Amino acid sequence: MIRRIWTLFKARNMEFFRDRAAYGWNLLFPFMIIIGFSVMFNEDQQTMYKVGVIIDSNTVKTHDSENILVSVLEDIQYRNFRKTKYIEFIEFNVFNHALDKLKHHRIDLLINPRSKHYWISQTSPKGYIVEKLLKAGVENRKFLYNQKKISGREIPYSEWLFPGILGMNIMFSALYGVGYTVVRYRKNGVLKRFSVTPLKPYEFLAAQIISRIYLLFITTLIVFLGCTLIFGFKCHGSYLSLLVVFFLGGFSMVSVGLVVAARNSSEEFANGVLNLISWPMMFLSEVWFSLEGAKPWVKTFSAFLPLTHLVDGARRIMNDGATLFEIKYQLLMLA
Amino acid sequence: MNTVLEVKNLTKFYPEVKAINGVSFSIEKGICFGLLGPNGAGKTTTIEVIEGIVPPTSGEILYRGKSRGARFREEVGIQFQNTELPAFLSVKETLETFRSLYGRKSDMDELIEICYLQEILNHDNRKISGGQKQRLLLAMALANDPELIFLDEPTTGLDPQSRRHLWDIVRNIKAREKTVVLTTHYMEEAQILCDIIAIMDYGKIIAAGPPEKLLEEQCSGTAVILHEHIDEKTLNSIQGNWVRMKDGVEIYPENLNDCIKTLMNLGINLSKMTVRPQNLEDLFLKLTGKRLRA
Ligand SMILES: Nc1ncnc2c1ncn2[C@@H]1O[C@H](COP(=O)(O)OP(=O)(O)OP(=O)(O)O)[C@@H](O)[C@H]1O
Ligand SMILES: [Mg+2]
Numbered sequence: 001m002i003r004r005i006w007t008l009f010k011a012r013n014m015e016f017f018r019d020r021a022a023y024g025w026n027l028l029f030p031f032m033i034i035i036g037f038s039v040m041f042n043e044d045q046q047t048m049y050k051v052g053v054i055i056d057s058n059t060v061k062t063h064d065s066e067n068i069l070v071s072v073l074e075d076i077q078y079r080n081f082r083k084t085k086y087i088e089f090i091e092f093n094v095f096n097h098a099l100d101k102l103k104h105h106r107i108d109l110l111i112n113p114r115s116k117h118y119w120i121s122q123t124s125p126k127g128y129i130v131e132k133l134l135k136a137g138v139e140n141r142k143f144l145y146n147q148k149k150i151s152g153r154e155i156p157y158s159e160w161l162f163p164g165i166l167g168m169n170i171m172f173s174a175l176y177g178v179g180y181t182v183v184r185y186r187k188n189g190v191l192k193r194f195s196v197t198p199l200k201p202y203e204f205l206a207a208q209i210i211s212r213i214y215l216l217f218i219t220t221l222i223v224f225l226g227c228t229l230i231f232g233f234k235c236h237g238s239y240l241s242l243l244v245v246f247f248l249g250g251f252s253m254v255s256v257g258l259v260v261a262a263r264n265s266s267e268e269f270a271n272g273v274l275n276l277i278s279w280p281m282m283f284l285s286e287v288w289f290s291l292e293g294a295k296p297w298v299k300t301f302s303a304f305l306p307l308t309h310l311v312d313g314a315r316r317i318m319n320d321g322a323t324l325f326e327i328k329y330q331l332l333m334l335a
Numbered sequence: 336m337n338t339v340l341e342v343k344n345l346t347k348f349y350p351e352v353k354a355i356n357g358v359s360f361s362i363e364k365g366i367c368f369g370l371l372g373p374n375g376a377g378k379t380t381t382i383e384v385i386e387g388i389v390p391p392t393s394g395e396i397l398y399r400g401k402s403r404g405a406r407f408r409e410e411v412g413i414q415f416q417n418t419e420l421p422a423f424l425s426v427k428e429t430l431e432t433f434r435s436l437y438g439r440k441s442d443m444d445e446l447i448e449i450c451y452l453q454e455i456l457n458h459d460n461r462k463i464s465g466g467q468k469q470r471l472l473l474a475m476a477l478a479n480d481p482e483l484i485f486l487d488e489p490t491t492g493l494d495p496q497s498r499r500h501l502w503d504i505v506r507n508i509k510a511r512e513k514t515v516v517l518t519t520h521y522m523e524e525a526q527i528l529c530d531i532i533a534i535m536d537y538g539k540i541i542a543a544g545p546p547e548k549l550l551e552e553q554c555s556g557t558a559v560i561l562h563e564h565i566d567e568k569t570l571n572s573i574q575g576n577w578v579r580m581k582d583g584v585e586i587y588p589e590n591l592n593d594c595i596k597t598l599m600n601l602g603i604n605l606s607k608m609t610v611r612p613q614n615l616e617d618l619f620l621k622l623t624g625k626r627l628r629a
């Protein structure tokens with residue numbers, strides 16, 4: 001029995017490693033995502049809000065343009081507003097043109113510093129926030145709160161993202177690697193060929209699971225080491241604990257993959273089901289953003305997704321250095 | 336008795352068709368049993384039911400007098416009509432993988448030699464020709480040194496050399512007291528390899544026995560081949576059957592003398608006429624009323 005599992009395990013591994021495309025993708029994908037995001041969320045370039053500024057073209061024509069600039073800069077409130085980080089200021093000459101952009105939510109607020117008018121779209125939450133920011137530019141009002149530094153270590157977004165990406169990679173690799181492969185085997189008759197040998201179904205499944213977990217281990221390790229080297233991420237908890245989390249996570253994902261593969265021989269259908277499973281997981285398992293403040297039902301739903309716990313567990317270990325005991329709840333859910 | 340396989344009243348009904356409709360036969364050790372029949376006759380279904388891949392609707396299958404168990408799986412070798420090979424493995428790795436799934440194994444070198452795989456041993460499975468693939472599939476079927484071997488159309492798509500080659504392999508297997516069950520569309524092949532043939536159509540066996548005996552019983556006459564156009568009325572006036580060919584007609588008369596007399600009386604040019612004894616193909620056509628490979 002062991003011999004038969006071992007045989008298939010070896011065969012499957014060879015198949016995987018020789019499938020350069022799939023293999024390369026498994027490794028490259030997480031790197032690309034992390035690089036992409038660390039560039040995108042590079043603080044200096046990040047813009048959250050866009051404000052349109054009207055430069056009165058008539059005035060420009062009739063007066064000396066430097067004069068206007070000076071007079072505009074004199075306006076202290078406007079000046080403070082312009083210093084706000086994360087806001088991009090876009091200048092317009094034609095008022096109607098700018099207003100149109102505002103109506104279509106291309107910009108969040110439109111301001112005319114000369115006439116001291118501003119426009120927002122009443123229904124736009126972003127507009128509301130920018131309005132508040134504009135109002136906050138008044139300095140002579142007393143500011144009642146004092147800023148305190150976040151105690152402890154601040155976690156950069158890309159570092160927070162990293163365990164999520166690893167988890168997501170595990171999810172995709174496990175779901176597709178197992179679900180899709182088994183469906184393919186069934187469709188092209190390889191499964192049928194195996195079924196007439198003394199190989200028992202559970203042996204076949206065991207070999208698939210072990211092989212996939214082994215492959216996951218290797219790819220995750222490479223990605224992990226790669227990211228650690230390139231981006232200098234650190235794992236603040238024990239590697240063993242991390243291993244346990246990833247192992248359990250991988251296992252539960254592989255099982256889901258197998259359930260999908262059970263009894264269906266259409267690759268297209270399997271693909272659909274796998275998408276159905278993986279997309280919500282990807283978005284609702286806090287890989288990309290926190291679900292803090294989401295509707296309660298979304299959170300409840302999220303709690304049923306294995307990826308949530310995988311990512312959460314990994315995050316606690318890597319970002320916060322939690323021990324296995326501290327994340328026993330996450331582990332329990334995975335098992 | 337030395338019966339290896341016995342099938343009793345086997346049926347397999349699909350919603351639209353009765354793929355097997357009451358089939359019974361038994362196969363002695365060491366023979367080659369040929370299952371013939373037109374496309375869709377139920378040959379593949381029959382052997383897949385026996386192999387245990389498709390569950391039968393009803394009927395009984397006995398291997399060495401007992402129902403099929405773990406021993407059956409260990410002792411049979413199977414080549415499917417069409418299967419893909421595991422991707423990304425080489426020929427040698429595929430063989431080794433299959434060999435190690437069994438408790439009993441045939442000798443690797445011998446296997447390679449028998450199936451002429453030496454040259455392609457390290458080729459990727461996806462990069463071998465159709466004939467090479469057939470040989471590999473056969474080698475996979477022989478990986479466990481099986482007692483009973485099922486070959487579903489093993490020579491379809493092979494060139495004449497490869498086909499003879501495969502016949503040699505089958506003879507070789509037979510010489511070792513193994514039992515072979517094969518399906519084929521080639522009557523010549525059945526005549527050369529098979530000790531017993533069964534002709535199937537619409538899920539039923541319509542004739543079975545040693546090929547020579549079947550011919551003798553059912554098809555001992557001659558075939559008259561004419562490369563002339565002859566109208567249907569004339570043909571129907573001759574006692575017996577006829578089939579149109581691409582540039583003429585083939586007649587299977589009940590009485591050769593009467594047939595030729597009729598044709599001569601009608602003033603048909605007989606200078607290019609050929610007369611030959613009937614063969615299995617004629618038998619097949621007579622029984623199934625269809626032309627094979629047409
Ligand atoms: N899975 C299935 N579901 C429904 N009908 C099927 C199925 N498999 C086979 N059949 C039908 O059963 C009949 C017998 O098919 P089978 O494959 O046994 O024919 P065959 O004799 O092997 O033909 P060929 O010479 O073309 O290989 C056909 O009419 C086919 O359409
Ligand atoms: Mg068939």
